[in-house]
Every structure is written in structure tokens, then in C-alpha cells.
Amino acid sequence: MRKIVLLRHGESAWNKENRFTGWTDVDLTEKGIAEAEKAGETLKEYGFNFDKAYTSYLKRAVKTLNCVLDKMDLDWLPVEKNWSLNEKHYGDLQGLNKAETAGKYGEEQVLIWRRSYDIAPNPLSESDLRNARFDYRYHEVPDAELPRTESLKDTIERIMPYWESDIFPNLKTAHTLLVVAHGNSLRGIIKHLKHISDEEIVKLNLPTAVPYVFEFDENLNVSNDYFLGNAEEIKKMMEAVANQGKKK
Ligand SMILES: O=C(O)[C@@H](CO)OP(=O)(O)O
Incomplete structure (x- = not known):
């Protein structure tokens, strides 16, 4: 049985402060580290063993992966980092508090910016020092490919070439792959794997840091998908994420 496990990073400093993060490279909180370690322990308990892992260029994902591998005694595992797995770029919303933004522009508008399929927030200006073109880590990426903002659709279009060329084909020879990334970059991958409609993906x-397992049949079609953990707790965690965009 071939499997891919998708894992969102543990709580970051800006998750805790409820700020739009996107490509901002914020660290994990203590709670985030504990969540990542728990994910590693859970994967070990369930008997997972990976052939290769993939992550983004952002430290909240990289450090989550390292915690997971440490807990599984898989520190040796080959890891590939790629900027294509970065979070959706949140444009000029990056840094703003989500509840305050909902107070200013309305919850409906914030839901559109956070969860709609093809509407992006306003872009960062060219001179804004947060623009990725000023960041050496992206120096090999052609400027035209570096986002200034993104909708989920843009994020999916950026991830899919890497997914199709570097991650998914490895399932032919590997049994189990691990992808540690972000709320929206993973929503994009899940939309693709489960053929979720543009309307449904909003929800x-x-x-x-809850492992989401995808199983594939011999033709590499998805045969099953499930989260590892307590279903009630996971539902509550998902609702809490949805509520981050509500006014206080
Ligand atoms: O701020 C962000 O980058 C993302 C993920 O943490 O948040 P949201 O859930 O609002 O898309």
C-alpha cells in the first residue's frame, strides 16, 4: 500500500497572535514544538516509516519536520526542501491581525481572502522590503515566478509542477512519503487529490500538526484518506482555525 502523509506545521508565533502569515518566516511556539513532537509520536505509534520527506523553505514547516523525524528516530531520512511548498502568499495582509481585519473589512471579506478559490489579497508593492525578491533564499527563482500575493488557485498552479515532477512520481518506487507544509499549500494539494470543487474547498x-494520511491503490488513485487522532478533537481544532477570521 502506497501512502502520502500530509502534515501542517505546529502552532507558529503568528498563529498564536492570529496574524496573516503567508511567506513571513516566523518560528514555532513552545506549543507548536510540542504539537510537532506529538505528531511524530503518533506516526511512530501507528507504525509509519517514511522513504522520503518534503518541506517548504519556511522554518515553521522545516522545524516541524525535524521534530517529527527526531521523535520517529528517522533523523537520517532524505529530505527535499522546495519553495513551491511555501504557504499561500498573503500579499499586503501579511502581519495584520485576522480578527481586527474582520472588524475593519467584515468577516465575509476576510473569508474571501482566506478561503476563496480565486480571489487574492492586494499585492505587496515592488519596493516593500518583505517582497521575496529581496530575500537571498529565493535567488534562484525567476522574479516572474515569485508571488507578491496569491489566491488558492495561484498557489495550486505554483505547487503542481513540483508535485507532478518531484513528489508524486516517487510513489512508484517508494512506499510512504511525508509532506510537511502549510494550511493553504496543503489545502491546494488536498483539493487536487480529492477533486474538491472550487466552492467546497472554502469549507x-x-x-x-495532525497527520493526514492518503492511501493509494495500484494505479496510484486515492483509495482512502483519514486523519490520525481523535475525531472530536480534530473537528474542534478545524473549527478554531475557521473562527480565526471572525471579529472579536
Ligand atoms: O496566515 C496564514 O498564512 C494562514 C495559515 O496559518 O492562515 P489562514 O488560516 O488564515 O489561511
Whole structure:
């Protein structure tokens, strides 16, 4: 049985402060580290063993992966990092508090910015120092490919070439792959794997650091998918993520 496990990073400093994060490279909180360690312990308990892992260029995902591998005694595992797995770029919303933004522009508008399929927030200006073109880690990425903002559709279009060329084909030879990324970059991958419609994807909110397992049949079609953990707790975590965009 071939499997891919998708894992959102543990709680970050800006998750805790309820700020739009996107490509901002914020660290994990203590709670985030504990969540990542628990994910590693859970995967070990369920007997998972990975052939290869993938993550983004953002430290909240990289450090989550490292905690998981440490807990599983898989520190040796080959890991590939790629900027294509970065979070959806949140444009000029990055840094703003989500509840305050809902107070200013309305909850409906915030839901559109957070969860709609093809509407992106306003872009960062070219001179804004937060623009990825000023960040050395992206120096090999052609400027035209570096986002200034993204909708989920843009994020999916950025991830899919990497998914199709580097991640998914490895399932032919590997049994189990691990992808540690972000709430929206993973929503994009899940939309693709489960053929979720543009309307339905609005409702999907991913909890931090809960392993989401996809099983594939011999033709590499998805045969089953499930979260590892307590269903009630996971539901509550998903609702809490959805509520981050509500006014206080
Ligand atoms: O701020 C962000 O980058 C994302 C993920 O943490 O948040 P949201 O759930 O609002 O898309």
C-alpha cells in the first residue's frame, strides 16, 4: 500500500497572535514544538516509516519536520526542501491581525481572502522590503515566478509542477512519503487529490500538526484518506482555525 502523509506545521508565533502569515518566516511556539513532537509520536505509534520527506523553505514547516523525524528516530531520512511548498502568499495582509481585519473589512471579506478559490489579497508593492525578491533564499527563482500575493488557485498552479515532477512520481518506487507544509499549500494539494470543487474547498480548514494520511491503490488513485487522532478533537481544532477570521 502506497501512502502520502500530509502534515501542517505546529502552532507558529503568528498563529498564536492570529496574524496573516503567508511567506513571513516566523518560528514555532513552545506549543507548536510540542504539537510537532506529538505528531511524530503518533506516526511512530501507528507504525509509519517514511522513504522520503518534503518541506517548504519556511522554518515553521522545516522545524516541524525535524521534530517529527527526531521523535520517529528517522533523523537520517532524505529530505527535499522546495519553495513551491511555501504557504499561500498573503500579499499586503501579511502581519495584520485576522480578527481586527474582520472588524475593519467584515468577516465575509476576510473569508474571501482566506478561503476563496480565486480571489487574492492586494499585492505587496515592488519596493516593500518583505517582497521575496529581496530575500537571498529565493535567488534562484525567476522574479516572474515569485508571488507578491496569491489566491488558492495561484498557489495550486505554483505547487503542481513540483508535485507532478518531484513528489508524486516517487510513489512508484517508494512506499510512504511525508509532506510537511502549510494550511493553504496543503489545502491546494488536498483539493487536487480529492477533486474538491472550487466552492467546497472554502469549507476546508486544516488543524496544526495532525497527520493526514492518503492511501493509494495500484494505479496510484486515492483509495482512502483519514486523519490520525481523535475525531472530536480534530473537528474542534478545524473549527478554531475557521473562527480565526471572525471579529472579536
Ligand atoms: O496566515 C496564514 O498564512 C494562514 C495559515 O496559518 O492562515 P489562514 O488560516 O488564515 O489561511
